[in-house]
Amino acid sequence: MLNLIQEAADFIRSAISLQPEVAIVLGSGLGNLTSDMEVKEVIRYQGIPHFPVSTVEGHEGKLFCGTFSGKPVLVMSGRFHYYEGYSMKEVTFPVRVMQRLGIRFLFLSNAAGGLNPSFKMGDVMLITDHINYFPENPLRGKNIPELGERFPDMSEPYDKQLRALVLQISAEKGISLRQGVYLGTSGPSYETPAETRFFRTIGADAVGMSTIPEVIAARHGGTRVAAFSVITNCNNPDNMLQTSHSEVQRVARQAETDLRSIIYELIKRL
Ligand code: HPA
Numbered sequence: 068m069l070n071l072i073q074e075a076a077d078f079i080r081s082a083i084s085l086q087p088e089v090a091i092v093l094g095s096g097l098g099n100l101t102s103d104m105e106v107k108e109v110i111r112y113q114g115i116p117h118f119p120v121s122t123v124e125g126h127e128g129k130l131f132c133g134t135f136s137g138k139p140v141l142v143m144s145g146r147f148h149y150y151e152g153y154s155m156k157e158v159t160f161p162v163r164v165m166q167r168l169g170i171r172f173l174f175l176s177n178a179a180g181g182l183n184p185s186f187k188m189g190d191v192m193l194i195t196d197h198i199n200y201f202p203e204n205p206l207r208g209k210n211i212p213e214l215g216e217r218f219p220d221m222s223e224p225y226d227k228q229l230r231a232l233v234l235q236i237s238a239e240k241g242i243s244l245r246q247g248v249y250l251g252t253s254g255p256s257y258e259t260p261a262e263t264r265f266f267r268t269i270g271a272d273a274v275g276m277s278t279i280p281e282v283i284a285a286r287h288g289g290t291r292v293a294a295f296s297v298i299t300n301c302n303n304p305d306n307m308l309q310t311s312h313s314e315v316q317r318v319a320r321q322a323e324t325d326l327r328s329i330i331y332e333l334i335k336r337l
Pocket of ligand 1: 178179180181257258274275276299300302310315
């Protein structure tokens with residue numbers, strides 16, 4: 068495993084001209100971020116040794132290197148979802164490679180269904196904590212000590228200092244930001260009314276199908292994390308509306324401007 072990670076990292080290092088400390092995983096809600104970047108290199112996932120290839124509609128598989136907000140960044144456009152059939156090791160492989168490249172900060176976004184009754188479609192939620200409801204943990208199996216310890220601490224998966232900075236920035240910009248717990252489930256089917264009720268009851272504010280595996284791998288390796296959910300639909304167990312992928316993508320695109328400007332300022336102040 069370590070040699071595969073190393074080979075992918077070596078390939079990327081030889082292809083890029085900067086040394087980024089910040090990586091961004093573009094999920095729904097940040098797709099256009101690269102248009103504000105001064106892009107130096109674009110690497111297709113297909114060309115990177117051992118990298119999985121993304122299949123889901125609306126997610127292209129490219130790694131961008133350049134500057135954003137004046138700082139060198141590595142941007143993953145297209146992520147790997149567990150529901151696509153990838154193993155947890157594949158889903159988290161890019162995070163491992165980026166850690167090998169010297170990344171210290173990882174920012175992620177996703178689309179999620181709102182569970183908190185006060186949430187509205189189009190809201191952006193700063194993730195404060197998560198519930199790993201995937202059937203697996205990406206760290207299951209033999210631990211690789213070079214990547215992190217056997218039983219990593221998870222008392223603060225989403226960096227407190229980064230969250231404080233994000234709240235300060237959003238207040239200054241007059242952007243209203245929700246905060247809450249993200250529950251990650253395998254999907255790809257959306258939740259039933261009973262599952263929605265259950266997820267609310269156990270303390271989740273939003274539900275989605277990504278992010279948690281990457282965050283666990285990031286924390287295992289000591290990378291500091293901030294993550295955001297775009298609330299693309301609101302799930303009320305007593306009045307469930309149909310959820311469609313195209314509607315989820317449309318709402319996510321609308322919230323992009325706010326989220327992009329928060330991340331821009333966050334990187335500037337690191
Ligand atoms: N459930 C799970 N994942 C999602 C949802 C949802 O309602 N909306 C966007 N991603």
